Amino acid sequence: MKSIVLDYARKNRHTLVAIGICGILLAIGGILRPGFSSYKNVLNILSLASFLGILAAGQTFAVLSGGEGLDLSVGAVASFSAIVAAHLLGPLNLPLVLVLLIIMALGAVLGLINGLGITYAQVPPLVMTLGMIGVINGLSLVYSGGQPTGSATELLQTISTGRIVGIPWILVIWLAFIFIVLFVLKRTTFGRALYAVGSNREAAYISGARVEIIKILAYSFSGLLSAFGGLMLLGFVQGVQYEMGSSYMLPSVIAVVLGGVSFSGGEGEYFNVVLGAIILTILTSLLTTLNIGEAGRMLVNGFILLALLTAFGRAEKMRQ
Amino acid sequence: MSNYLQVEGLSKRFGQVKALDNAELECSSGEIHALLGANGSGKSTLIKSLAGIVVPDQGDIYLRGEKVSIGSPQESLAAGIATVHQDFSLVPQLTVKENLFLGAEPLRKLGFIDFGEIKKKADRLFNSFQVEIPLGAKIADLSVSQRQLVEIVKAFSRDPDLLLLDEPTASLPSERVKILFDTIRELANREMAVVFVSHRYGEVQDLCEKATILRNGYSVGEVQVAETSKDKVVSMMLGEEATKKNYGDSEKQSSKAKSEAKSSLSFRAENVTAAAGNVEKVSFSISPGEVLGVGGLQGQGQETLLRALYGLEPTIEGTCTLGKETLHIRSPREAIRNGIVYISGDRDEGLLHSRTIRENISIANNANRPLWELIDVDQERQLAKKVIEKLDAVYESLEDPAWQLSGGNRQKLLIGRWLIKDPKLILMNDPTKGVDVQTKEKIYDLLYSLANDGVLILLFSSETKELISLADNLLVMYEGKVVEKLEGENITEEMVLSASLNTGNNKND
């Protein structure tokens, strides 16, 4: 019995450690600033984490696909889709469901371009998606003519900031979102093939997988999910600005690393990325509440991240 | 004490698995000592402990009677130990030369590395193996047998006092094995101690005087090879009961006697020519119930032929028909759709190292289904369990990543995954590489029963003995062409050799 428990702990060590760190950070916050770890504040923090968590889901797909997989354009896609959504909802007055579909299709197309460039033109993911940031920001300017208009409708605002029986709607949505992402990754043939291609491209090909299509789909998913994140963000911020999602680019990568998703591809769980996003958000809120001032905050943030990343990054040595 | 190496009570656990459990090993200078055991019995773990890659939980290692602790590969090298690893220790992105120098510590002497000396030795060794591997080539671009040679040369060029060889012959063709053995003997004559791991008993008889046998991580005993027999050794490897149950049975069934094949599909290939140029106008046919072998000297296009038939190598000419159907295969996916599968001994090419055992088997199904279909994990688990137990694989849990398995057990995943597909034609490229004696017998039985059921089999093996004993008929290839087809029960190694040499000589005249 004891050994079964130990075994479970060994296999899920990452999850357990991540939950532990969340607990420790909340406890420290509670000691330094009473109220930090109250139910209400924890719900607030989780709500904030949801936006990062959604964008980090896109990042997870890209990193899982292997071959130095990475999608730096998640933030840019989110920004652009927020601008388009605001315009469609405001001036054009389209219904939210339709806007949701249009926005996700738009994100998927942008991701598709990334995927095509990476597979067929063989541009390294880092270069391709970095380049796409410029392209997408340019598109934003062109689309809005220099002056983004519109704002979130009341319904969208309710979804992003409102509550149902005391629980923020956005958390309910995030929970559903987590289930869908886990389902796609764990229970569909696509998810299984994505892990296979990321783990060993050659082996997946020899087994009959259509390696290129799967990679392209991974980046399309990344775009689609990021666009969804952008829409939620619009509801949260309410007004539109240029590049409102760009501050999520780096954190989305860090959340994925904290989640133990391997940069060699084909290994890692979205559930742990969720925990990574939560850790990151708790840390940021903690440093904000402490009023340390910008420079100090960045320093402390940097050091703690470095410590966490080393702790997590020292994953077991792979093949010997 | 005359023993150069003495290992006492060595133990190592990985989670619940006791990879080593009080293992003992002794080897003196000038001795070539065999280390034998079934797949997963701890041979590689013992070797890795001496190479500084695995740190044992318990036990002592003595070199020249002095207790040593080996905490890292550098310390192992510094102690005069060089190792040929089963999974190779080469960095794929680096060149042959860079790999040869990698980790070269200033052994003995002065405090600097004599790169010139290493290169000279490497050149000499490559020469003696009669191979031309450009020193500037990237490891990733080499074939498995070339990589195996680089790994060997890398270890030999360090001029160690103790040489550890973990299945150095698994990926070598028979001709090279002879040269390797001559080299090893020469080194042993110069007082080098050698530990040699192999699943080919013939090699052990050829090379070694004494052997230590491991079972489940402990040393069952040390034997004089000349005074024992293969059956005795195998029963030591398995333990008494297991022997009666498995090995005895399969021995009886391993005859080529065939009943009438159940299916009547046959396969024809005509004028198959690979774009790479090393397969030219190859034609043959396989009839139901037949195991057709492709043999000859190493690298005469045999592997390229199999890969071309599977859609892994582009072809510029050739038609293949299966039954009445003409095939146009440009990718593995199309091959699989047509009932053709490919089992390779190149584990880097076939395994999803970081994924679970279960996923490594079910990928044979999953990679070919529509992407939106759902996965039934329970069914996956049952299928995986069924095929992998058929092959006697040693594993702890189906949810463990494949890299945790021992080399031979990993190979069983590559075979097992295609057994869930009901193929019509199986292309086998060294399928039993690294698999232990008794499981090999099982695989041979399986192969015959598949052939009996009408599954067509095209087999290449780097071990000519295995090829001859398994194949009903044998295509001998030379420079990409089929130069002779040997038929019937009584094909011998000499016949294969002379078929290839005759052509070679005629050409030179």
Ligand SMILES: Nc1ncnc2c1ncn2[C@@H]1O[C@H](COP(=O)(O)OP(=O)(O)OP(=O)(O)O)[C@@H](O)[C@H]1O
């Ligand atoms: N890093 C590891 N983590 C977990 N288990 C391991 C690890 N390395 C080895 N094992 C397990 O230890 C056992 C012994 O493995 P080892 O590689 O030493 O076998 P072996 O005798 O070399 O077999 P083979 O003939 O197949 O090469 C196996 O059951 C294997 O699964």
Ligand SMILES: [Mg+2]
């Ligand atoms: Mg081994």
